Amino acid sequence: MATSVIELTKKRLFAQKRNEKVKRRSVLAAGIVDGDTASDALETVLRIRPASSPREVSDGFLQIDSSTHVTIRHPTRPGHGEQFGFNTVVPISTTQREMYSHSGAKLVRAALDGQNCCLFTYGASGSGKTFTMMGGPGEDAGVLARTMESLFAMLDGKMYGSTDIRPTGSSYISRVGITEEKQANAFKDEVLERVNDGECQSGDWNSRRRSSILRLNPELLKPGNAPEPLKEPIDDDSEFLVFASFVEVYNERIHDLLVPVDGSSKRAELRIRQDAKGPFVGGVHQVQISSAHEAYKVIDAGRRNLNVAATRLNEESSRSHCLFIVKIARRLTAHRWGVSQICFCDLAGAERSKNIGGDAKRLGESKTINKSLMQLGIVIEELRNNQKNPGSVAVSFRNSKLTRLMQSYLTGNSKTIIIVTVSQNEKFAEETLNSLKFAASAKTVSLGRDRHGFKDMTKMNMSTIHDTQMNASVMFKTMSGSTIDQYNVTRGNESAYYSRQPVASQEDTISSSETPVSSLTSVPSGPASGSFDEDYRKWTKLDLIDDLIYYRERERELVASVLAMKNAWKDDEKLMNEERMDFDIQKNNWKVDLHNERARLRNEYNSSTEKLFREMKILKKSLKESKEEVARIEAARVESKIEFEEKLKGTDAISTENEELKSELKVLQMKNQNLEAAAKDNDSKLEKQLAETRKLRSSLAQLELKLAEKEDELLTVKTTRMSIDPLDSNDTIDFANFNPPKARSSILPVASSTRTQLNSTADLMSNIMEDMSKTPEALQSFSDKPDSDDKVELYRQIQDLNRQLREAKKEATESAEQKQSNHNEALLHQIKEAANKEAELNSKINALELEKEVLKKRSDRCLLRKEKENLERDNEVLQSKVTKLENLLASGNIENLMAPPSTPSKKFKNTTDNLDPVVEELEKPKRATTRSQRRLSDSTNQVAPKRNLRSRK
Numbered sequence: 001m002a003t004s005v006i007e008l009t010k011k012r013l014f015a016q017k018r019n020e021k022v023k024r025r026s027v028l029a030a031g032i033v034d035g036d037t038a039s040d041a042l043e044t045v046l047r048i049r050p051a052s053s054p055r056e057v058s059d060g061f062l063q064i065d066s067s068t069h070v071t072i073r074h075p076t077r078p079g080h081g082e083q084f085g086f087n088t089v090v091p092i093s094t095t096q097r098e099m100y101s102h103s104g105a106k107l108v109r110a111a112l113d114g115q116n117c118c119l120f121t122y123g124a125s126g127s128g129k130t131f132t133m134m135g136g137p138g139e140d141a142g143v144l145a146r147t148m149e150s151l152f153a154m155l156d157g158k159m160y161g162s163t164d165i166r167p168t169g170s171s172y173i174s175r176v177g178i179t180e181e182k183q184a185n186a187f188k189d190e191v192l193e194r195v196n197d198g199e200c201q202s203g204d205w206n207s208r209r210r211s212s213i214l215r216l217n218p219e220l221l222k223p224g225n226a227p228e229p230l231k232e233p234i235d236d237d238s239e240f241l242v243f244a245s246f247v248e249v250y251n252e253r254i255h256d257l258l259v260p261v262d263g264s265s266k267r268a269e270l271r272i273r274q275d276a277k278g279p280f281v282g283g284v285h286q287v288q289i290s291s292a293h294e295a296y297k298v299i300d301a302g303r304r305n306l307n308v309a310a311t312r313l314n315e316e317s318s319r320s321h322c323l324f325i326v327k328i329a330r331r332l333t334a335h336r337w338g339v340s341q342i343c344f345c346d347l348a349g350a351e352r353s354k355n356i357g358g359d360a361k362r363l364g365e366s367k368t369i370n371k372s373l374m375q376l377g378i379v380i381e382e383l384r385n386n387q388k389n390p391g392s393v394a395v396s397f398r399n400s401k402l403t404r405l406m407q408s409y410l411t412g413n414s415k416t417i418i419i420v421t422v423s424q425n426e427k428f429a430e431e432t433l434n435s436l437k438f439a440a441s442a443k444t445v446s447l448g449r450d451r452h453g454f455k456d457m458t459k460m461n462m463s464t465i466h467d468t469q470m471n472a473s474v475m476f477k478t479m480s481g482s483t484i485d486q487y488n489v490t491r492g493n494e495s496a497y498y499s500r501q502p503v504a505s506q507e508d509t510i511s512s513s514e515t516p517v518s519s520l521t522s523v524p525s526g527p528a529s530g531s532f533d534e535d536y537r538k539w540t541k542l543d544l545i546d547d548l549i550y551y552r553e554r555e556r557e558l559v560a561s562v563l564a565m566k567n568a569w570k571d572d573e574k575l576m577n578e579e580r581m582d583f584d585i586q587k588n589n590w591k592v593d594l595h596n597e598r599a600r601l602r603n604e605y606n607s608s609t610e611k612l613f614r615e616m617k618i619l620k621k622s623l624k625e626s627k628e629e630v631a632r633i634e635a636a637r638v639e640s641k642i643e644f645e646e647k648l649k650g651t652d653a654i655s656t657e658n659e660e661l662k663s664e665l666k667v668l669q670m671k672n673q674n675l676e677a678a679a680k681d682n683d684s685k686l687e688k689q690l691a692e693t694r695k696l697r698s699s700l701a702q703l704e705l706k707l708a709e710k711e712d713e714l715l716t717v718k719t720t721r722m723s724i725d726p727l728d729s730n731d732t733i734d735f736a737n738f739n740p741p742k743a744r745s746s747i748l749p750v751a752s753s754t755r756t757q758l759n760s761t762a763d764l765m766s767n768i769m770e771d772m773s774k775t776p777e778a779l780q781s782f783s784d785k786p787d788s789d790d791k792v793e794l795y796r797q798i799q800d801l802n803r804q805l806r807e808a809k810k811e812a813t814e815s816a817e818q819k820q821s822n823h824n825e826a827l828l829h830q831i832k833e834a835a836n837k838e839a840e841l842n843s844k845i846n847a848l849e850l851e852k853e854v855l856k857k858r859s860d861r862c863l864l865r866k867e868k869e870n871l872e873r874d875n876e877v878l879q880s881k882v883t884k885l886e887n888l889l890a891s892g893n894i895e896n897l898m899a900p901p902s903t904p905s906k907k908f909k910n911t912t913d914n915l916d917p918v919v920e921e922l923e924k925p926k927r928a929t930t931r932s933q934r935r936l937s938d939s940t941n942q943v944a945p946k947r948n949l950r951s952r953k
């Protein structure tokens with residue numbers, strides 16, 4: 001157990017270690033560095049367009065809180081304000097010059113340092129994007145013009161102020177509404193001012209053509225003059241070449257604005273290509289420029305081709321996103337050039353369809369514009385998410401042409417400034433809120449990362465190219481090296497505002513320049529064709545060269561990554577060796593554990609076999625015992641069966657007897673009831689007799705009283721007589737010899753006959769009454785008798801009668817009582833007899849019941865015996881299995897079973913396979929037992945009704 005826990009812990013640690021190493025490698029490969037911090041974020045500048053009339057100003061709608069924050073009154077939630085932060089919030093009264101210092105000025109040095117820069121304006125239609133970017137003449141010159149001036153001032157291309165080279169676009173003049181004269185003067189003033197400020201050299205800024213090769217302005221390089229030191233020291237003699245291109249994205253189509261628009265033919269659409277440094281527009285005109293003036297010429301030429309249309313909001317609303325790209329090539333070595341660029345992007349304004357008017361074309365344009373702007377918003381959001389979770393999603397730059405072109409400026413080490421323009425008018429609150437939200441989101445986007453959110457390890461995104469590549473990728477893209485001179489601005493002729501010279505050969509181009517461009521390129525150029533097909537072929541060839549360069553770059557990257565992988569592989573090998581060693585140690589540990597486990601299992605097996613033998617012996621013994629028990633039970637069963645059958649018969653007889661007795665009992669009970677009724681009758685009769693007896697007694701008592709009275713009378717008579725008869729006075733009466741009077745017979749009946757007659761009380765009473773009726777006459781006759789003997793005799797008779805009466809009474813009473821008691825006794829005897837018989841019968845019934853129960857128990861025992869038999873049978877089966885096992889063990893298979901497996905899994909499986917049938921066999925009796933039990937229970941269920949039937953019988 002303990003070993004397994006240790007093993008598990010080891011394994012877990014092992015896995016953890018490996019995971020950490022893998023993770024570290026993948027992180028290195030992905031370009032995430034520990035302590036990765038965001039580089040400069042996108043810079044946002046907010047400009048609020050002043051209202052053209054005081055009526056447009058809504059009080060408190062848009063409030064500038066500080067130089068970085070504004071609060072807008074929420075358009076849908078009245079009373080609620082929402083605050084937004086920017087890098088800079090310029091005051092409403094900000095001039096174009098100030099605007100430049102907050103934006104374009106920051107890009108020039110960065111571009112010269114070799115960084116790609118971008119400045120784009122974002123805002124609703126009519127909010128002042130174009131005004132900020134392009135501006136107007138003189139003081140109204142926009143950020144683009146001022147940046148160009150600054151750039152060429154830095155590059156010593158002092159080309160300001162010439163009246164014939166100032167921006168002459170009619171649009172500027174018409175839109176700003178100032179005369180050309182004024183514009184020229186203002187421009188001149190500004191240049192002079194700059195000269196005074198030391199920004200550019202005084203002198204012949206309009207005198208001669210400049211060399212195409214530019215050098216840095218030594219004045220500006222002087223310490224103190226440079227507003228910002230250059231990041232990388234640049235040699236004073238560094239040579240620069242500047243190229244300009246101008247494209248527009250209109251309805252998701254890219255057009256070169258430097259290609260003249262021929263009303264009859266469709267404008268050629270440019271493709272987006274991609275090299276190691278990111279996407280670019282393939283086949284676009286790149287015009288070499290050497291001064292701000294030349295830049296203006298290019299801008300002016302391009303702007304004439306811009307898709308501008310009137311909407312309800314803006315008379316000259318931009319219907320396309322336009323990108324003016326300035327490429328700065330700096331010679332790094334004799335044959336290598338570093339190319340950086342500044343992109344000026346004037347986006348078309350987002351607008352609601354109701355502000356456009358009914359024109360379907362305008363609506364379509366607006367839809368595309370809004371869609372691409374929405375896509376830009378999505379890209380910004382994705383960039384934001386990606387920097388939180390690098391690698392979570394690849395930013396969807398490809399979803400629109402605009403975002404695709406912006407990719408280079410939103411990833412890598414670019415410097416990008418967004419000028420957000422909003423209106424002061426509350427009417428455009430919704431648009432303003434959307435612009436502010438976009439800016440707030442963009443402000444949090446960190447640059448210096450790739451499109452997956454991983455940090456871009458390259459410090460600069462400047463492309464380095466060879467002379468030949470320069471020739472191929474830059475110069476040839478300029479349509480065989482066009483120069484600015486080929487763009488002759490023809491004012492007043494809007495339909496053909498410039499006339500492009502027939503495409504010249506490289507040589508022609510060189511000869512036409514004061515400083516030949518070919519001095520930078522060593523690619524021999526072919527004869528000038530000027531035909532579109534020729535150009536197309538060249539473009540295709542150049543595309544192929546581009547691809548080749550791209551793939552070479554990719555190859556280099558791959559080689560580098562392969563090398564890195566090889567190094568990683570070496571590390572891996574090291575790691576693997578370590579792991580292998582760990583694994584070997586682990587393996588040895590496992591071997592030891594395995595050996596121990598085998599030994600343990602062997603011991604377990606031996607002990608279990610011994611235990612099995614012991615159990616077998618016990619089973620044998622118990623089997624023997626159970627056999628004997630079975631025999632005993634069998635004998636008892638037979639006996640009890642016979643007994644049971646006999647008893648069953650006896651029970652039948654008893655039950656019939658029982659029935660008879662029951663009927664007898666019923667008869668007796670009826671008799672008893674009759675007797676009880678008779679006893680009751682007798683009792684009532686006895687009571688009547690007793691009442692009669694009581695009557696007789698009372699009459700007897702009366703008679704006795706009368707008798708006593710008569711005796712008294714008699715005594716008085718006697719005494720009288722004795723007083724009369726002297727004889728009587730001397731003589732005493734001998735009562736012993738006194739004979740009863742003869743008349744007695746007339747008074748009393750003969751004794752014997754009388755006794756018999758007195759048995760009946762009624763007779764007795766009638767006799768007495770008869771005597772009594774006779775008595776007065778007798779007494780009369782007696783009194784009449786003079787003889788004393790008669791009197792004695794009478795007396796005696798009376799006494800005798802009295803006695804007889806008493807006796808009779810007694811006899812009558814006794815006989816009645818005797819009779820009654822005898823009768824009662826007889827009845828009681830009969831009742832007792834009946835009760836005894838009933839008790840006897842009940843005891844017999846009870847005995848039968850007991851017998852029945854005993855028989856029932858015996859039958860149950862019989863069933864148990866049967867069950868036991870089944871068990872015995874099972875035991876026998878078990879014994880046979882045990883014997884089989886014994887045989888198996890005896891046959892030597894035990895050795896095989898006990899032999900330790902060579903490999904743990906396989907051999908132990910075999911061992912268990914060998915044991916499986918045995919286990920199965922051992923399991924069988926159990927199943928048999930359950931089956932026999934089931935059978936037994938079935939048989940019990942079947943027997944029960946039979947018994948019931950019998951008992952019913």
Ligand SMILES: Nc1ncnc2c1ncn2[C@@H]1O[C@H](COP(=O)(O)OP(=O)(O)OP(=O)(O)O)[C@@H](O)[C@H]1O
Binds near residue numbers: 131317
């Ligand atoms: N800061 C400002 N000061 C004075 N006028 C301005 C300012 N900003 C814009 N305007 C004027 O407002 C009008 C519309 O400006 P602009 O054409 O630059 O808008 P926009 O945002 O480019 O519109 P769209 O997207 O439709 O092209 C122009 O006539 C311009 O002169």
